[in-house]
Amino acid sequence: MSETVDRDLTMSRAIVEAIGDEMRENEEVFYMGEDVADYGGIFDSTQGLLDEFGYDRIMDVPISETAYLGAAVGAAQQGMRPIAELMFVDFFGVAMDQIYNQMAKNTYMSGGAVNVPMVMTTAVGGTYNDAAQHSQTLYGTFAHLPGMKVVVPSTAYDAKGLMHNAIRDDDPVVYMYHKRLMGLGWLPAPDGPKTPVPETDYTIPFGQADVKREGADVTIVTLGLHVHRALDAAAALAADGVDAEVIDLRTLVPLDRETVVESVRKTGHLVVVDEDYRSFGLTGEIVASVADEALDALSAVERVALPDVPIPYARSLETEVVPGATDIEAAVRSLR
The missing domain is CATH 3.40.50.970 (Thiamin diphosphate (ThDP)-binding fold, Pyr/PP domains)
Structure with missing residues (x-):
């Protein structure tokens, strides 16, 4: 801006x-x-x-x-x-x-x-x-x-x-x-x-991810609501000396694989976070993209997503299945 x-x-x-x-x-x-x-x-x-x-x-x-x-x-x-x-x-x-x-x-x-x-x-x-x-x-x-x-x-x-x-x-x-x-x-x-937000009009190109927080130790890739949950997790991790990079994909089609791969080459660790279901979805696609292009740089990976179950009505059960900042933080800690 x-x-x-x-x-x-x-x-x-x-x-x-x-x-x-x-x-x-x-x-x-x-x-x-x-x-x-x-x-x-x-x-x-x-x-x-x-x-x-x-x-x-x-x-x-x-x-x-x-x-x-x-x-x-x-x-x-x-x-x-x-x-x-x-x-x-x-x-x-x-x-x-x-x-x-x-x-x-x-x-x-x-x-x-x-x-x-x-x-x-x-x-x-x-x-x-x-x-x-x-x-x-x-x-x-x-x-x-x-x-x-x-x-x-x-x-x-x-x-x-x-x-x-x-x-x-x-x-x-x-x-x-x-x-x-x-x-x-x-x-x-x-x-x-x-x-x-500027009053004038402007465009953001599709297929251009945004690095919301730069870091050197781990790459967290996500989108939507979980960008903010990832940033909360990154702040908690920083208190313990873990420097997390948070990437907001912004668009899935086209998908900015290059930004993700470049980040993983720097950090060596990848956590992909999604509010969609775990199987056959975004988390697997991102991990596969990194494996295709930078497998030699990838030391460890974790996926954080909804389990493959219908989303419950009860507040306690919904909270259990929808990933939160603490779930992201725990996934990052498990890599190290």
Whole structure:
């Protein structure tokens, strides 16, 4: 961030500001979803936009993800730039064909005759006791299938720059924001997500990870909420002389493997942290990427992720399965 900024925004306000800027610049940009107009989005994702842009461009839709995500794909193929909100990522199964087989594949299937310049926004993550069908992250589910770019911001500054880039991109983008980071009154955020944000627009390139904390002893790779938990763990470790580097991936597709490999070549130790499930996901992909490129430099590795079980409703059980700062700290200590 090069310019001096004297205001802090929550992540939800930063996202809304980027969307508003893009809608003013391009009349083809519009937003559609459940409870996004009068209500302003249940996670404040569109708060205040209706007053400026009206119902023609901030559109409430029926509870039919199949219908409105399919409509967004069609609008994008006709040259518009829709932003379609899937209220909870867990609901993607209702519109799996629209997402997996149309949004992600239509450019390829048409031989490049059509682009699908749309953004699908969706809320991810647990830690507020909403059980197995409203608490998943599912980053890997979308990153696994070719054709979609996948964005996961952890701060307000990143959220705004990544949203500008997502709306302007000619490919479909899945923009995944963690509920706990949005800055909602009923769902308190950690200290880190609220950051200085310039009033002017700016973009953050996809595929460019951010080193949130530099260190020499161990590399911690993560994204979303767990960037902040990793930073808390790094602070605790520093008190005992362990110098942890924390990397925020920011996007999964494209994935900045180079930054991770460069860090591991320096530290020799790797901990990958994810709120998604352990098997067949991000943690394994990062470890495999490092093994491919820098196995000789890797002395020890640990993965910290959700066990392969549905996320429990009970607060005590959810706390047990969702990794915390102490879990990350323990994983780092186990390497040494």
